[in-house]
Amino acid sequence: MRPADTGAVVRCLSTGGSVISAQPVQKFGDNPVDVRDTDHYTEEYVPSFVEKWDSLIDWDRRAESEGTFFIDLLRERGVKKVLDVATGTGFHSVRLLEAGFETVSADGSAEMLAQAFSNGLKHGDHILRVVQADWRWLNRDAHGEYDAIVCLGNSFTHLFSERDRRKTLAEFYAMLKHDGILVLDQRNYDAILDRGYSSKHVYYYCGEDVAVEPEYVDEGLVRMRYSFPDESVYHLNMFPLRKDYTRRLMQEVGFQRIETYGDFQHTYREERPDFFIHVAEKE
Ligand code: SAM
Numbered sequence: 024m025r026p027a028d029t030g031a032v033v034r035c036l037s038t039g040g041s042v043i044s045a046q047p048v049q050k051f052g053d054n055p056v057d058v059r060d061t062d063h064y065t066e067e068y069v070p071s072f073v074e075k076w077d078s079l080i081d082w083d084r085r086a087e088s089e090g091t092f093f094i095d096l097l098r099e100r101g102v103k104k105v106l107d108v109a110t111g112t113g114f115h116s117v118r119l120l121e122a123g124f125e126t127v128s129a130d131g132s133a134e135m136l137a138q139a140f141s142n143g144l145k146h147g148d149h150i151l152r153v154v155q156a157d158w159r160w161l162n163r164d165a166h167g168e169y170d171a172i173v174c175l176g177n178s179f180t181h182l183f184s185e186r187d188r189r190k191t192l193a194e195f196y197a198m199l200k201h202d203g204i205l206v207l208d209q210r211n212y213d214a215i216l217d218r219g220y221s222s223k224h225v226y227y228y229c230g231e232d233v234a235v236e237p238e239y240v241d242e243g244l245v246r247m248r249y250s251f252p253d254e255s256v257y258h259l260n261m262f263p264l265r266k267d268y269t270r271r272l273m274q275e276v277g278f279q280r281i282e283t284y285g286d287f288q289h290t291y292r293e294e295r296p297d298f299f300i301h302v303a304e305k306e
Pocket of ligand 1: 061064068108109110111112113114130131132135156157158159174175176177178181182
């Protein structure tokens with residue numbers, strides 16, 4: 024593996040009395056495809072990668088391509104209070120605040136939250152309410168009950184064991200009001216596993232200046248490579264969630280009804296969408 028930038032400065036964010044810092048470089052060790060560990064995500068989102076994340080997900084183009092899909096979906100269901108559990112650099116948190124939802128922004132990465140906070144100020148002077156919380160212990164660190172939880176941008180894929188996935192979904196379930204909904208998206212891994220990778224590059228990752236491709240694929244790992252114009256290269260190791268498996272887990276944790284959209288459409292041909300969006304109802 025080619026190491027990422029080495030000149031990055033380690034920045035710190037103070038959260039709830041503790042100071043957490045991120046590593047300046049990504050470290051995957053001698054055999055990167057052996058890294059199949061839920062805890063590893065905090066080491067993958069190093070400061071230099073986080074800073075580039077916004078060029079990876081061009082905000083204007085992303086807003087244009089997803090339109091008001093999530094806003095409409097939440098409004099139709101009378102949602103007022105939303106917990107964004109995978110805030111990242113804050114794209115959806117800011118959009119939700121702009122649309123008038125009471126929004127709390129959580130993430131396990133202090134680096135991501137720091138960037139999200141400054142993005143909130145930059146895009147419309149919003150003061151994000153940020154909480155650093157790992158999903159597996161969400162109820163310990165975040166408080167309140169929500170009409171909706173959103174977990175977007177192919178984030179759930181960072182969980183490498185079924186136990187972690189079940190625990191996370193149970194934590195999400197517990198933080199929802201009795202009639203709450205979970206909105207969770209994922210890459211179309213069925214297509215990658217069964218037919219190889221192809222992306223229309225239209226939805227979600229709309230940055231022009233970054234090449235995104237899987238470097239390694241098996242049933243337990245998709246290792247994505249992100250190459251930037253300054254020749255820096257970063258990776259993310261992800262668990263390839265099959266669509267029906269994710270739906271089944273949600274059901275088994277207690278969600279009553281799950282609707283799945285493909286690239287923001289109700290009807291889709293199985294191999295076509297780049298992304299699936301699951302809307303799981305608690306009641
Ligand atoms: N939602 C954002 C977007 O669409 O741009 C960010 C997506 S990024 C692929 C995944 C995010 O999930 C990262 O910010 C990462 O820190 C967070 N994450 C991954 N695993 C997590 C965990 N176990 N607990 C909390 N956050 C986690």
